[in-house]
Amino acid sequence: MEHLELFFKSIFIDNMVFSVFLGMCSYLAVSKKVSTAVGLGAAVIFVLGVTVPLNWLLDQYLLKDGALAWMGPEYADYDLGFLSFILFIATIATMVQLVEIVVEKFSPALYNSLGIFLPLIAVNCAILGGSLFMQTREIPNIGLAFNYGISSGIGWFLAILAIAAIREKIRYSNVPAPLRGLGITFIITGLMGIGFQSFGGMLTGDNEPPEGTETTTVKAENKEEKEIKKEIEDKEKAVSYNEVINK
Amino acid sequence: MALLSKKDTNLILDPLADNNPITIQVLGICSALAITAELKASVVMAISVLFVLGVGNVVISLLRNIIPAKIRIIVQLVVVAALVIIVDQVLKAFAYELSKTLSVFVGLIITNCIIMGRFEAFALGNGPWKSFLDGIGNALGYGVILVIVGFFRELLGSGTLFGFKVLGDPVAKTGLYALGYENNGFMIIPPAALIVVGIIIWVQRSKNRALIEEA
Numbered sequence: 345m346e347h348l349e350l351f352f353k354s355i356f357i358d359n360m361v362f363s364v365f366l367g368m369c370s371y372l373a374v375s376k377k378v379s380t381a382v383g384l385g386a387a388v389i390f391v392l393g394v395t396v397p398l399n400w401l402l403d404q405y406l407l408k409d410g411a412l413a414w415m416g417p418e419y420a421d422y423d424l425g426f427l428s429f430i431l432f433i434a435t436i437a438t439m440v441q442l443v444e445i446v447v448e449k450f451s452p453a454l455y456n457s458l459g460i461f462l463p464l465i466a467v468n469c470a471i472l473g474g475s476l477f478m479q480t481r482e483i484p485n486i487g488l489a490f491n492y493g494i495s496s497g498i499g500w501f502l503a504i505l506a507i508a509a510i511r512e513k514i515r516y517s518n519v520p521a522p523l524r525g526l527g528i529t530f531i532i533t534g535l536m537g538i539g540f541q542s543f544g545g546m547l548t549g550d551n552e553p554p555e556g557t558e559t560t561t562v563k564a565e566n567k568e569e570k571e572i573k574k575e576i577e578d579k580e581k582a583v584s585y586n587e588v589i590n591k
Numbered sequence: 592m593a594l595l596s597k598k599d600t601n602l603i604l605d606p607l608a609d610n611n612p613i614t615i616q617v618l619g620i621c622s623a624l625a626i627t628a629e630l631k632a633s634v635v636m637a638i639s640v641l642f643v644l645g646v647g648n649v650v651i652s653l654l655r656n657i658i659p660a661k662i663r664i665i666v667q668l669v670v671v672a673a674l675v676i677i678v679d680q681v682l683k684a685f686a687y688e689l690s691k692t693l694s695v696f697v698g699l700i701i702t703n704c705i706i707m708g709r710f711e712a713f714a715l716g717n718g719p720w721k722s723f724l725d726g727i728g729n730a731l732g733y734g735v736i737l738v739i740v741g742f743f744r745e746l747l748g749s750g751t752l753f754g755f756k757v758l759g760d761p762v763a764k765t766g767l768y769a770l771g772y773e774n775n776g777f778m779i780i781p782p783a784a785l786i787v788v789g790i791i792i793w794v795q796r797s798k799n800r801a802l803i804e805e806a
Contacts, residue, residue, distance in 0.1 A: 426676055430669065530785050534783070
């Protein structure tokens with residue numbers, strides 16, 4: 345159940361692009377054609393799915409406060425948290441290099457169309473952001489870390505696919521000249537972001553919005569109304585009793 | 592000899608408008624959008640990037656002749672990561688609340704494409720002084736957009752600037768609020784940043800029509 349919840353949450357509610365704006369540079373630059381967008385999206389899913397669990401292991405057994413305890417009790421006091429940036433980025437750079445080699449070998453066409461953006465995955469904030477969010481949100485086990493990586497990758501894929509499709513169509517519409525290209529893409533993304541905000545109500549788990557106050561006041565009003573009605577009924581009853589008695 | 596030749600001044604001034612990293616080169620967008628709900632966070636972010644890019648450019652430029660081309664990305668990442676760790680630790684020590692607001696975005700300076708972009712495009716081919724100026728110029732161009740977006744979002748969204756109530760008190764109904772003005776909650780939510788940047792791009796390109804893209 346928590347897997348399912350995390351899955352949908354990372355795709356829709358905490359969408360990488362629309363709620364935290366990660367990986368915007370490649371999102372904006374590679375979204376002119378659906379085919380390249382799909383290629384980059386798939387690469388991002390793969391790299392996220394591999395690096396987040398790997399970095400989870402690093403975080404758990406090297407970086408966390410007291411994570412070195414497995415080496416012996418004298419190491420239990422070390423907190424290497426400040427090294428996390430450098431270790432995370434090293435993992436990512438290695439994985440990206442690997443993906444580059446694999447893609448070049450098996451799909452030279454895709455390799456050529458991605459061009460400079462394949463190495464740029466290494467500096468795609470979505471990838472490092474995935475690992476950093478994994479760290480700050482304290483994801484409890486490696487299964488969930490894997491799930492988090494894959495599903496935020498899918499969220500990113502979804503976003504870039506949608507914007508690429510829109511940009512292919514928008515060529516036929518009459519956009520004001522200064523807004524063409526980059527400007528309109530920003531604004532469309534903003535509007536899509538507003539749309540995605542509405543998914544926020546889909547799962548209301550631990551952090552419930554402060555709507556509680558409203559519902560309680562409504563209930564209170566209902567209570568008062570009920571009491572008043574009851575009083576009126578009581579009075580009517582009393583009146584009718586009186587009438588009966590008087591008769 | 593003047594401290595800055597004409598060419599040097601251009602290194603600083605060009606990225607401010609006509610070759611702006613955010614609106615023209617489309618680099619470093621993520622942080623520009625995510626942390627601009629408050630002006631204070633925007634300014635701190637701009638200063639952090641100024642430091643990392645200025646110093647990083649000098650370091651890379653000094654190392655440029657001894658870095659093997661094949662592993663240059665890793666070397667660059669290590670230099671940036673080291674500088675960002677310094678910024679992160681300083682923020683945590685002296686401005687803990689703010690570093691909480693910025694959360695992971697300080698770490699994400701590492702992957703800010705402006706920095707890698709400048710290393711690749713400039714520092715690897717130019718001397719330290721020029722690289723320093725280029726770094727400062729680009730960081731300022733980035734900072735300008737950040738501050739503009741932060742200014743409008745905080746002013747219209749919360750009616751404050753740097754946390755000071757400039758439009759009056761929304762609870763006591765003073766200042767503009769007495770005339771019936773309401774805070775625009777839309778400006779606080781993340782998508783507003785995208786739309787504000789979109790409008791900045793629109794304004795900039797209407798002023799300088801040479802920048803207009805082909806569909």
